[in-house]
Amino acid sequence: SQQGEEDPQALSIQEGENATMNCSYKTSINNLQWYRQNSGRGLVHLILIRSNEREKHSGRLRVTLDTSKKSSSLLITASRAADTASYFCATGPGSGNTPLVFGKGTRLSVIA
Amino acid sequence: NAGVMQNPRHLVRRRGQEARLRCSPMKGHSHVYWYRQLPEEGLKFMVYLQKENIIDESGMPKERFSAEFPKEGPSILRIQQVVRGDSAAYFCASSPGGGLAKNIQYFGAGTRLSVL
Numbered sequence: 564s565q566q567g568e569e570d571p572q573a574l575s576i577q578e579g580e581n582a583t584m585n586c587s588y589k590t591s592i593n594n595l596q597w598y599r600q601n602s603g604r605g606l607v608h609l610i611l612i613r614s615n616e617r618e619k620h621s622g623r624l625r626v627t628l629d630t631s632k633k634s635s636s637l638l639i640t641a642s643r644a645a646d647t648a649s650y651f652c653a654t655g656p657g658s659g660n661t662p663l664v665f666g667k668g669t670r671l672s673v674i675a
Numbered sequence: 676n677a678g679v680m681q682n683p684r685h686l687v688r689r690r691g692q693e694a695r696l697r698c699s700p701m702k703g704h705s706h707v708y709w710y711r712q713l714p715e716e717g718l719k720f721m722v723y724l725q726k727e728n729i730i731d732e733s734g735m736p737k738e739r740f741s742a743e744f745p746k747e748g749p750s751i752l753r754i755q756q757v758v759r760g761d762s763a764a765y766f767c768a769s770s771p772g773g774g775l776a777k778n779i780q781y782f783g784a785g786t787r788l789s790v791l
Contacts, residue, residue, distance in 0.1 A: 593778070594778050596778070596779070598782075604784055604785075605679075605681075605766055605782035605783050605784045605785050606718070606766070606768075606782040607782070608779050608780070608781070611778060611779060651717055651718070653718075655778050658778075659777060659778075660706045660723075660770055660772065660777050660778075661723075661778075662708055662720040662723050662731060662734070663708075663718075663720070663780060664720065665710075665717035665718045665719070666717050667715075667716055667717045668716075668717050
């Protein structure tokens, strides 16, 4: 079953604006990851945040995690047309090699 | 290292035929995962394998579906007697056995199965 939900399902913004996507999950986790999928392609790992971390940065990406609310957010700053893709959060229940549980994704469109 | 390689990229089968999907993990990775994605949906876990062993097949239908990861060669996801509902994109991912990156999965480009 799906672990959680991304919100919004679809987001359309102008180039240069910031994009914020949210993810909620249901069970306890060891880590939460965000992946990007361009149309017709495989998923690309963006960033991982562990359950004992609250915020993490990578380039134009900022991820927050609130384990008390079982939620995470992904912020993309100064968006570009090339950021157009679907973004998925995925939770890892264990610390080792475990299958990931994905949400349904947010479809981001960045208009030049 | 070309990353995770899946083939074929597109596969068309008629109802009742067999589909064989192949996945070669990244070099040095011993863990393979198969996921299925329906249009406008997220990925759903099917099966997790290490070399010669199935670790978790809780997401894979009990009938018609099987998976293997032999000592030599790629991992194979096999679907027998395909039905239209099997039409989907099937993604393979791999991860290393240990280290800091063990939680991160690296995905192939997927196989898009169409059942006529």
